[in-house]
Every structure is written in structure tokens, then in C-alpha cells.
Amino acid sequence: xxxxxxxxxxxxxxxxxxxxxxxxxxxxxxxxxxxxxxxxxxxxxxxxxxxxxxxxxxxxxxxxxxxxxxxxxxxxxxxxxxxxxxxxxxxxxxxxxxxxxxxxxxxxxxxxxxxxxxxxxxxxxxxxxxxxxxxxxxxxxxxxxxxxxxxxxxxxxxxxxxxxxxxxxxxxxxxxxxxxxxxxxxxxxxxxxxxxxxxxxxxxxxxxxxxxxxxxxxxxxxxxxxxxxxxxxxxxxxxxxxxxxxxxxxxxxxxxxxxxxxxxxxxxxxxxxxxxxxxxxxxxxxxxxxxxxxxxxxxxxxxxxxxxxxxxxxxxxxxxxxxxxxxxxxxxxxxxxxxxxxxxxxxxxxxxxxxxxxxxxxxxxxxxxxxxxxxxxxxxxxxxxxxxxxxxxxxxxxxxxxxxxxxxxxxxxxxxxxxxxxxxxxxxxxxxxxxxxxxxxxxxxxxxxxxxxxxxxxxxxxxxxxxxxxxxxxxxxxxxxxxxxxxxxxxxxxxxxxxxxxxxxxxxxxxxxxxxxxxxxxxxxxxxxxxxxxxxxxxxxxx
Amino acid sequence: xxxxxxxxxxxxxxxxxxxxxxxxxxxxxxxxxxxxxxxxxxxxxxxxxxxxxxxxxxxxxxxxxxxxxxxxxxxxxxxxxxxxxxxxxxxxxxxxxxxxxxxxxxxxxxxxxxxxxxxxxxxxxxxxxxxxxxxxxxxxxxxxxxxxxxxxxxxxxxxxxxxxxxxxxxxxxxxxxxxxxxxx
Numbered sequence: 001x002x003x004x005x006x007x008x009x010x011x012x013x014x015x016x017x018x019x020x021x022x023x024x025x026x027x028x029x030x031x032x033x034x035x036x037x038x039x040x041x042x043x044x045x046x047x048x049x050x051x052x053x054x055x056x057x058x059x060x061x062x063x064x065x066x067x068x069x070x071x072x073x074x075x076x077x078x079x080x081x082x083x084x085x086x087x088x089x090x091x092x093x094x095x096x097x098x099x100x101x102x103x104x105x106x107x108x109x110x111x112x113x114x115x116x117x118x119x120x121x122x123x124x125x126x127x128x129x130x131x132x133x134x135x136x137x138x139x140x141x142x143x144x145x146x147x148x149x150x151x152x153x154x155x156x157x158x159x160x161x162x163x164x165x166x167x168x169x170x171x172x173x174x175x176x177x178x179x180x181x182x183x184x185x186x187x188x189x190x191x192x193x194x195x196x197x198x199x200x201x202x203x204x205x206x207x208x209x210x211x212x213x214x215x216x217x218x219x220x221x222x223x224x225x226x227x228x229x230x231x232x233x234x235x236x237x238x239x240x241x242x243x244x245x246x247x248x249x250x251x252x253x254x255x256x257x258x259x260x261x262x263x264x265x266x267x268x269x270x271x272x273x274x275x276x277x278x279x280x281x282x283x284x285x286x287x288x289x290x291x292x293x294x295x296x297x298x299x300x301x302x303x304x305x306x307x308x309x310x311x312x313x314x315x316x317x318x319x320x321x322x323x324x325x326x327x328x329x330x331x332x333x334x335x336x337x338x339x340x341x342x343x344x345x346x347x348x349x350x351x352x353x354x355x356x357x358x359x360x361x362x363x364x365x366x367x368x369x370x371x372x373x374x375x376x377x378x379x380x381x382x383x384x385x386x387x388x389x390x391x392x393x394x395x396x397x398x399x400x401x402x403x404x405x406x407x408x409x410x411x412x413x414x415x416x417x418x419x420x421x422x423x424x425x426x427x428x429x430x431x432x433x434x435x436x437x438x439x440x441x442x443x444x445x446x447x448x449x450x451x452x453x454x455x456x457x458x459x460x461x462x463x464x465x466x467x468x469x470x471x472x473x474x475x476x477x478x479x480x481x482x483x484x485x486x487x488x489x490x491x492x493x494x495x496x497x498x499x500x501x502x503x504x505x506x507x508x509x510x511x512x513x514x515x516x517x518x519x520x521x522x523x524x525x526x527x528x529x530x531x532x533x534x535x536x537x538x539x540x541x542x543x
Numbered sequence: 544x545x546x547x548x549x550x551x552x553x554x555x556x557x558x559x560x561x562x563x564x565x566x567x568x569x570x571x572x573x574x575x576x577x578x579x580x581x582x583x584x585x586x587x588x589x590x591x592x593x594x595x596x597x598x599x600x601x602x603x604x605x606x607x608x609x610x611x612x613x614x615x616x617x618x619x620x621x622x623x624x625x626x627x628x629x630x631x632x633x634x635x636x637x638x639x640x641x642x643x644x645x646x647x648x649x650x651x652x653x654x655x656x657x658x659x660x661x662x663x664x665x666x667x668x669x670x671x672x673x674x675x676x677x678x679x680x681x682x683x684x685x686x687x688x689x690x691x692x693x694x695x696x697x698x699x700x701x702x703x704x705x706x707x708x709x710x711x712x713x714x715x716x717x718x719x720x721x722x723x724x725x726x727x
Binding site: 005007008010011014015017018022031035038039121151152154155156157158159160161162163235238239243273277278279281282284285288 | 664689
């Protein structure tokens with residue numbers, strides 16, 4: 001993992017001191033709310049329905065045990081004993097007092113964490129493949145590049161008052177586990193024809209009220225020109241992105257209005273200039289950062305087989321939660337934060353500490369957070385899987401549902417969020433409860449629930465998406481089918497008129513029945529939908 | 544590593560070194576002059592600040608590159624009708640990148656909490672709607688010992704400090720010995 005040096009530390013400490021001063025000026029009245037708001041947002045602090053919400057950055061979803069224990073401490077000391085992992089690999093606390101926020105940030109700084117730029121119209125926390133450094137299919141590790149981006153984007157002098165928020169995701173594999181094409185910039189590490197490392201650059205993806213799958217604007221960006229090219233994209237956006245309408249201010253609208261080719265031309269022209277200005281990190285800096293992500297001391301010659309000992313629950317967990325690792329004898333373990341009866345993505349302080357302990361003992365001290373609101377222990381010896389399973393089961397985290405119907409993504413919705421029009425959590429839980437008995441039979445089925453058009457629950461990218469809206473003062477839920485946030489990215493289509501909360505659960509059950517009836521061998525729900533189209537599903541739901 | 548990437552890296556390295564050398568002199572000059580008030584409530588951020596009204600004020604939506612012959616002007620204003628509209632930061636940097644050495648002034652809704660970004664984007668003075676206390680400005684501008692990016696105020700990026708090509712600004716000192724080398 002990356003460790004702070006004196007510069008990183010001094011910067012975060014100075015930021016805490018600066019925010020302490022800003023909060024004091026706000027509390028004394030010297031700073032008005034209009035001018036304070038962007039400052040607190042850029043420190044992760046939202047004013048929500050019941051209290052302040054603090055969003056803490058988990059850079060590219062990586063945590064050490066020590067950091068996860070601090071997140072547990074924050075949950076106990078400043079919140080009500082739990083935290084909520086988000087669809088951008090961050091964690092949110094919903095019950096924060098403004099006066100205590102500077103102390104909280106100082107606690108985070110003590111373990112090399114911060115909440116900088118987790119909100120506001122700036123470059124947000126960088127997200128990445130949760131299997132980075134462990135995936136069997138990885139071309140190159142995205143984490144050093146993500147860290148380079150974290151540093152480059154932090155307190156950027158030119159890009160701290162952008163037209164709108166800006167999100168960047170990276171992956172080092174062809175399989176996309178980071179939903180890169182739904183980001184403002186999506187980056188895929190690839191090898192060029194001569195073996196050199198570079199990026200495929202996608203720009204202008206997004207969800208919200210106008211969803212787009214990001215077009216490719218550069219097929220191969222040499223790694224040495226990485227930061228200057230990012231700078232060029234951001235400059236074109238900062239100068240020409242719309243600022244007259246908040247709903248048209250994301251870069252996806254600029255890219256769409258100009259067309260991907262014209263946008264790419266503008267970026268290339270700006271890049272020709274910027275790359276001469278010393279913006280790109282020298283190779284020594286890339287190597288310095290990469291050294292932090294060197295392999296942990298993996299053992300060699302380990303047995304690769306895993307015995308389930310005839311225990312069906314353990315066998316089901318192995319089959320569902322455990323993925324291949326690039327080093328023989330090791331596995332990637334997915335920890336479900338979607339237990340029956342639980343709120344998607346929530347974890348108690350005790351659960352966080354239990355996972356931190358398991359990571360320390362069995363995963364070289366590393367934990368990852370996924371955009372699907374689960375956790376990952378990236379480097380577990382095959383021989384330790386049983387112990388990890390039992391440790392997780394002891395705190396209620398041994399559900400075997402990765403990618404299944406009950407592994408629902410949901411935003412906080414109207415239970416917490418001021419933007420929401422409808423509740424998401426109860427609907428997500430009801431859908432999960434309804435489908436759980438048949439979820440093994442249903443196979444991979446990604447259900448995503450948002451409580452408003454802003455789409456934090458990624459409903460556009462769900463095989464089944466649910467969008468809560470406000471219809472004449474009552475909660476109404478639209479059903480969408482056929483989306484994907486993976487390498488086969490697509491935008492889900494609205495099936496028809498909306499439903500009540502109970503009605504949408506029934507409708508979801510009906511579309512899964514159509515799938516079971518129509519599917520061919522080996523087809524996932526998404527494959528069947530793509531083959532037969534919306535009509536049979538419409539007939540089942542509205543007929 | 545392929546040929547293209549090697550060439551790319553060599554360019555980046557040479558360019559980084561040149562930029563660091565060039566900006567070091569400016570940084571030294573800037574460091575000795577704190578923010579001070581000029582006539583008319585104008586707050587000077589660095590020695591390039593000049594008294595007097597701007598000869599040209601660039602609006603947020605205006606393309607700064609469309610103007611020719613700016614090099615003869617003493618003061619160029621960049622308008623901030625609303626502090627949240629950040630287009631002026633790009634305008635200022637583009638002016639500095641084009642070699643403009645006069646005063647670049649932020650005019651309008653700019654407050655204490657934007658000063659550091661403004662200064663690093665290349666602004667040498669501000670004409671704020673509401674007065675800014677120079678003493679508070681001095682504290683705000685001195686708060687951060689280093690930054691990750693190079694600035695148009697002559698500050699060098701953290702990577703230059705780390706790898707010994709820096710000007711000595713920041714906690715890492717001249718030879719960039721700032722990092723602990725802690726692996727993991």
C-alpha cells in the first residue's frame with residue numbers, strides 16, 4: 001500500500017488546520033453559508049436530512065487493517081456505531097456534528113486518510129478495480145496510476161471550481177470491475193504493440209438524468225504522457241463545459257454536444273501544448289509510487305486445492321465469494337455486505353474490526369472496498385479460507401451472494417439523503433428478500449436501486465434497475481432492464497409505467513420468471529434480455 | 544519499454560527539469576513578498592502586482608487565446624461574477640503559459656478561501672468585492688508547505704521536491720529527502 005511521506009503528511013495536516021479555521025469562521029458568522037458550502041463539500045461534509053454526513057475518501061478502494069480500525073473508531077466516536085460503504089468505494093457517516101468534524105478529520109489524518117474532494121465540483125476520489133494486484137486477468141496494476149492521479153488532482157490550482165463533479169476510474173484488466181465507462185474519465189491499462197504500457201481513454205460516461213456510456217477518445221495514451229493528457233481533458237472541460245444548467249454541466253454533455261471526435265481533437269490540441277510544461281511525473285516518481293505496490297511476500301509451492309470438508313454452507317461460500325488469484329495457492333475473497341435483513345453496504349464498528357483482524361492475519365494487512373458495496377480480502381492462502389469463512393460467519397458477514405439477486409446495490413435514498421425523492425433501502429431489502437430463495441437458480445443478476453434521478457445506486461447499469469421518483473407527492477418506482485456496468489457496458493431501458501414500492505417488487509419477480517422460462521443454456525438474465533428484447537417482459541408485467 | 548515510451552519519458556524529463564529551473568527564480572521572488580494592500584482595495588499577491596485599473600477584463604466565457612498583443616499590457620483583469628465559476632483559473636494559467644509577465648488580477652466575487660488557488664493559477668493580485676484582510680491572507684497563503692502540482696506562481700510540484708530537482712520550497716528540503724521510504 002502507498003504510505004505518506006513528509007510532503008503527503010504535511011499537506012493533509014495543513015488541510016485539517018485550514019478546515020478547522022473555516023469551521024470556526026462559519027460558526028462565528030464571519031463566513032456565510034453560501035461561501036462556506038463549497039468549502040465543506042470539498043472536505044466531504046454534506047448537510048443532510050437529519051445531520052451532517054461525512055464522506056471519507058478510500059483512495060481506489062484500498063485500506064490497511066489500521067485504517068479500517070480507524071473507520072470503526074470513527075463510527076463509534078462520532079457516529080452511531082456503523083458506516084455505509086458507497087458505490088464509489090468510499091465510506092459515509094450519517095450522524096456527524098459540524099463542530100466535531102475537524103477532530104474527526106485529524107483522527108483520519110493520523111492513519112493517512114482524509115475526506116478531501118469527496119464532494120463538490122472538483123475531481124473526486126479516484127476509484128479502481130478492487131482486485132488490483134491480485135486478479136488473474138490483470139495486464140498491469142492500476143494502483144500506482146491511481147495514486148499518481150490522487151496526488152495530481154488534490155488541491156489542483158486550476159480544477160477546483162469545475163462546472164460539476166468529476167469522477168475517474170481505472171482498471172488494469174479487460175474485465176471491467178470498476179464501471180469505467182460510466183465515469184467522466186475511464187482508463188484501461190493496456191500494452192501497446194511494442195509492449196509499452198499505456199491507457200485506453202474513455203471520456204464522458206455517466207448516469208444521472210442523461211446516462212451515457214463513455215466513448216473512446218484515445219486508443220493508446222503512452223504512460224509517460226498520462227498526467228498532461230488528464231490536464232488537457234480537464235482544461236477543455238473547465239473552459240467549455242456548460243455552467244448555465246446544473247443538469248447539463250457534466251463533461252458527458254460537452255462530449256455529446258461536440259461529438260467524441262471533435263472533443264478528442266480539442267483535447268489533443270491542448271495536450272500538444274501542455275505536455276511541454278513539465279506536468280508529467282518523471283519516471284523516478286512513477287517508480288517510487290509503484291514500489292509501494294510491489295507484491296507482498298507471497299509463499300511459493302503452496303497447495304492450490306481447497307477442501308470444503310463436506311460442509312454445504314462453506315462449499316456455497318467458496319463457490320460464490322472466492323475468485324482465482326494470479327499467484328498459485330492464493331485466492332481473492334469477497335466479503336458480502338448484503339446479509340439477509342441488512343442495509344446494503346452498511347457495516348458496524350464490530351464488523352469492520354473483525355474484517356481488519358482477518359486482513360491482518362490472512363491477507364497481508366489489505367482490504368478493498370468495491371463499487372458494489374462489498375469488501376474484499378485480496379490475498380488469502382487457499383489453506384486459510386476455512387478460517388476466514390468462520391471469522392466472517394462469526395460477525396454475520398458470510399453470505400454467499402456475490403453477483404446474485406440479493407447482492408443489491410442501493411443508494412441511501414430518502415432515509416438519509418436530501419436529494420432523494422423516494423426510499424431505496426427498504427425497496428432493495430424487499431427485492432432481495434423476495435428473490436433470495438431462488439437466487440442460486442437465477443444466477444448472475446445485478447439489481448441496482450436509486451432513490452432519485454442522480455443515480456448513486458447505478459440503476460442505469462443494472463441488469464435490473466429500479467429508480468424511485470416523486471409522483472404527485474407519492475413514491476413511485478420505475479423498472480429498467482438491460483443495463484451493465486461491466487466491459488459490455490449498456491444503459492438500462494425503462495420498461496413502462498412506474499409502480500408502488502410493493503408493486504415494483506412484484507414486477508421484479510415477474511421479469512425473473514420470464515427469464516427462467518425463456519433462457520437458453522448458459523445465458524444470464526442480461527443475455528436473455530438482450531436476445532429476446534423488452535416485449536416478453538412487458539407482457540408479463542403489464543399484460 | 545518501447546521506443547515511443549522511452550522518447551515520451553525523455554521529453555517529459557527534460558521538460559520537467561527546464562520548468563523547474565525556470566520557475567525557481569520566480570518562486571524565490573514571490574516568497575519574500577507577502578500579500579499587501581494597494582490603492583483601491585487591491586490585494587497584491589506577488590511582486591508582479593501593479594496599482595491602477597486593468598486595461599482589459601476577460602469575462603468568464605471569453606476565450607483568452609482570442610486576444611492578441613497582450614504582452615504590452617500592464618494589468619489584465621479576469622472577472623469572477625460568481626466565485627463558483629472557475630473558468631478564470633484556466634484563463635490566468637493560459638496567460639502565464641503564454642509568457643505574460645504583467646499583473647493578472649482576479650476581479651469580483653473572490654474571498655479569502657480562494658486566494659491560494661488564485662495565486663497558484665497565476666493571479667498576482669485580486670480586486671475583491673468585499674475587502675480581504677492582508678494578515679488573514681498571509682496566513683491562508685502560507686498554510687500549505689507544498690503542493691502536488693507546479694503552480695504558475697513559481698511553486699514546484701511535489702515530485703520535483705522528492706527527486707532532487709526542486710527549488711527547496713517545502714518540507715523535503717533541497718534534495719527531496721522528504722519521504723520515509725516506508726514500503727508496504
